[in-house]
Amino acid sequence: NAGVMQNPRHLVRRRGQEARLRCSPMKGHSHVYWYRQLPEEGLKFMVYLQKENIIDESGMPKERFSAEFPKEGPSILRIQQVVRGDSAAYFCASSPFGGPDTEAFFGQGTRLTVV
Amino acid sequence: RKEVEQDPGPFNVPEGATVAFNCTYSNSASQSFFWYRQDCRKEPKLLMSVYSSGNEDGRFTAQLNRASQYISLLIRDSKLSDSATYLCVVSISGSARQLTFGSGTQLTVLP
Numbered sequence: 001n002a003g004v005m006q007n008p009r010h011l012v013r014r015r016g017q018e019a020r021l022r023c024s025p026m027k028g029h030s031h032v033y034w035y036r037q038l039p040e041e042g043l044k045f046m047v048y049l050q051k052e053n054i055i056d057e058s059g060m061p062k063e064r065f066s067a068e069f070p071k072e073g074p075s076i077l078r079i080q081q082v083v084r085g086d087s088a089a090y091f092c093a094s095s096p097f098g099g100p101d102t103e104a105f106f107g108q109g110t111r112l113t114v115v
Numbered sequence: 116r117k118e119v120e121q122d123p124g125p126f127n128v129p130e131g132a133t134v135a136f137n138c139t140y141s142n143s144a145s146q147s148f149f150w151y152r153q154d155c156r157k158e159p160k161l162l163m164s165v166y167s168s169g170n171e172d173g174r175f176t177a178q179l180n181r182a183s184q185y186i187s188l189l190i191r192d193s194k195l196s197d198s199a200t201y202l203c204v205v206s207i208s209g210s211a212r213q214l215t216f217g218s219g220t221q222l223t224v225l226p
Contacts, residue, residue: 004158035214042119042202042216043159056213091158104214106158 002027004094004107005074012113013082021077021110025094032075033104034067037089049075050098082114116141119217121203127223132193136220138186138203145215147206148179150188152199153219159202162188193224 005024013019025032030051035043048056049069060067064082069075079086089111093104121138128134140148148165163170165177165186176189186203200219207213 033214035216040218042218043214045213045215048213058213089156103161106160108158111156 004029004092004105006090006092006107006110008110009108010111010113012115014115015083016081019079019082019086019112019114021079021090021092021112022074023077023092023094023107024074025092026096026105029094029096029105031095031098031102031104032069033093033095034075034077035091035093035106037091037109039088043091046077048098055098079112082112084114087112087114117217118142118215119203119205121217121220123218123220125221125223127225128193129225130193130195132224133189133191134193134222135190136188136201136203136222138188138217140184140186140203140205140215142205142207142215143184144207145184145205148186149204149206149214150175150177150186151202151204151216153202154199159216162201190222193222195224195226198222198224 032049034046037043045059047060047067064080066078089109091109093106095102095104119140150162151159152162153159165179169178174191178187200221202219203217
């Protein structure tokens, strides 16, 4: 049973370009969460999605960032017009349910570097 | 003030030592508490949940003090493989979403 798969593992973008980060949840998991980890900081919640729906995007920056989790295919975190401050590790997690005491399993992350 | 505060360390201890990490959280409405482990440049992995009654898993013991909003992790007989960053995590909703992570405490176990 493959774990949460994220790709690419490393992504380099120039300022102003778009970054697309992909996350395939574990088999049977329909709940996906995106977190960002800035250097020397803890992970920060960004968005929680269930198939085709955004449930909670309270941690998403208001501009340039968007996320989707289509009926078919992986969840995508999209960052438009990237800036240096977007450089971070972006982790995706998935769970089979969204209720209490549900463990979320994390992917290995995508390390975005904006040059 | 950070929502979850941890001593960043680093803690450098010899093999076999006992080491304790502490964590405080600011939101009294927090419902669920966890310790995660993160190896260098890898994903966080759940080490154990933390319950008010305290819980133990092999060499690891976790304690929660809701009145003081304080969480601890004790590692006994530390191994080289315990070297990692330990993340204190709380959840207000009690569910997997909106986990709030501390910045982590770095542990190095020395031979």
